[in-house]
Amino acid sequence: MHRNTGIKDIPPHFYWGSLELDYSTAIAANVALQNCTVMPRRWYVDARFRCADCGNEFLWSAKEQQVWFETYKFFVDSLKTRCDECCLRRSEVLHLRQEYDALIGEARSQGSVEQKERILEILEKLESSCGPLPDKMCETRELFCKQLMKLNGASEH
Numbered sequence: 001m002h003r004n005t006g007i008k009d010i011p012p013h014f015y016w017g018s019l020e021l022d023y024s025t026a027i028a029a030n031v032a033l034q035n036c037t038v039m040p041r042r043w044y045v046d047a048r049f050r051c052a053d054c055g056n057e058f059l060w061s062a063k064e065q066q067v068w069f070e071t072y073k074f075f076v077d078s079l080k081t082r083c084d085e086c087c088l089r090r091s092e093v094l095h096l097r098q099e100y101d102a103l104i105g106e107a108r109s110q111g112s113v114e115q116k117e118r119i120l121e122i123l124e125k126l127e128s129s130c131g132p133l134p135d136k137m138c139e140t141r142e143l144f145c146k147q148l149m150k151l152n153g154a155s156e157h
């Protein structure tokens, strides 16, 4: 059976890639609440990482880990790899992509002006968070811009 190991014996894969661990912040884990197959986390400690997206340092706090693993039941080997801002940006991007996918079919075939304007808005936001858009999206943008310009032109007469 597992020995009750000390804080400094935390297996390295639990904080793989971390820049710094602060053992003074250690919280003892409630192993029974973890989603774990073989080796549970016995301790949570404040850890600093470099964000995989923006490269800034961020803190993954012992308290946050306790919530991740004991309340949200994230798999015990999971690691936080992105800062909060980048996580938020990624989830916004994901939602925009889902909205785009849900709208695009109808918007292309018999779309209303509102739908096309919304698609253009989504594309603008995606471009500002993710950089250059894929060709297919650029084509859509050009097409909708032309169609909307035509409509605006026509309504002036």
Ligand SMILES: [Zn+2]
Binding pocket: 051, 052, 053, 054, 055, 056, 082, 083, 084, 085, 086, 087
């Ligand atoms: Zn980041």
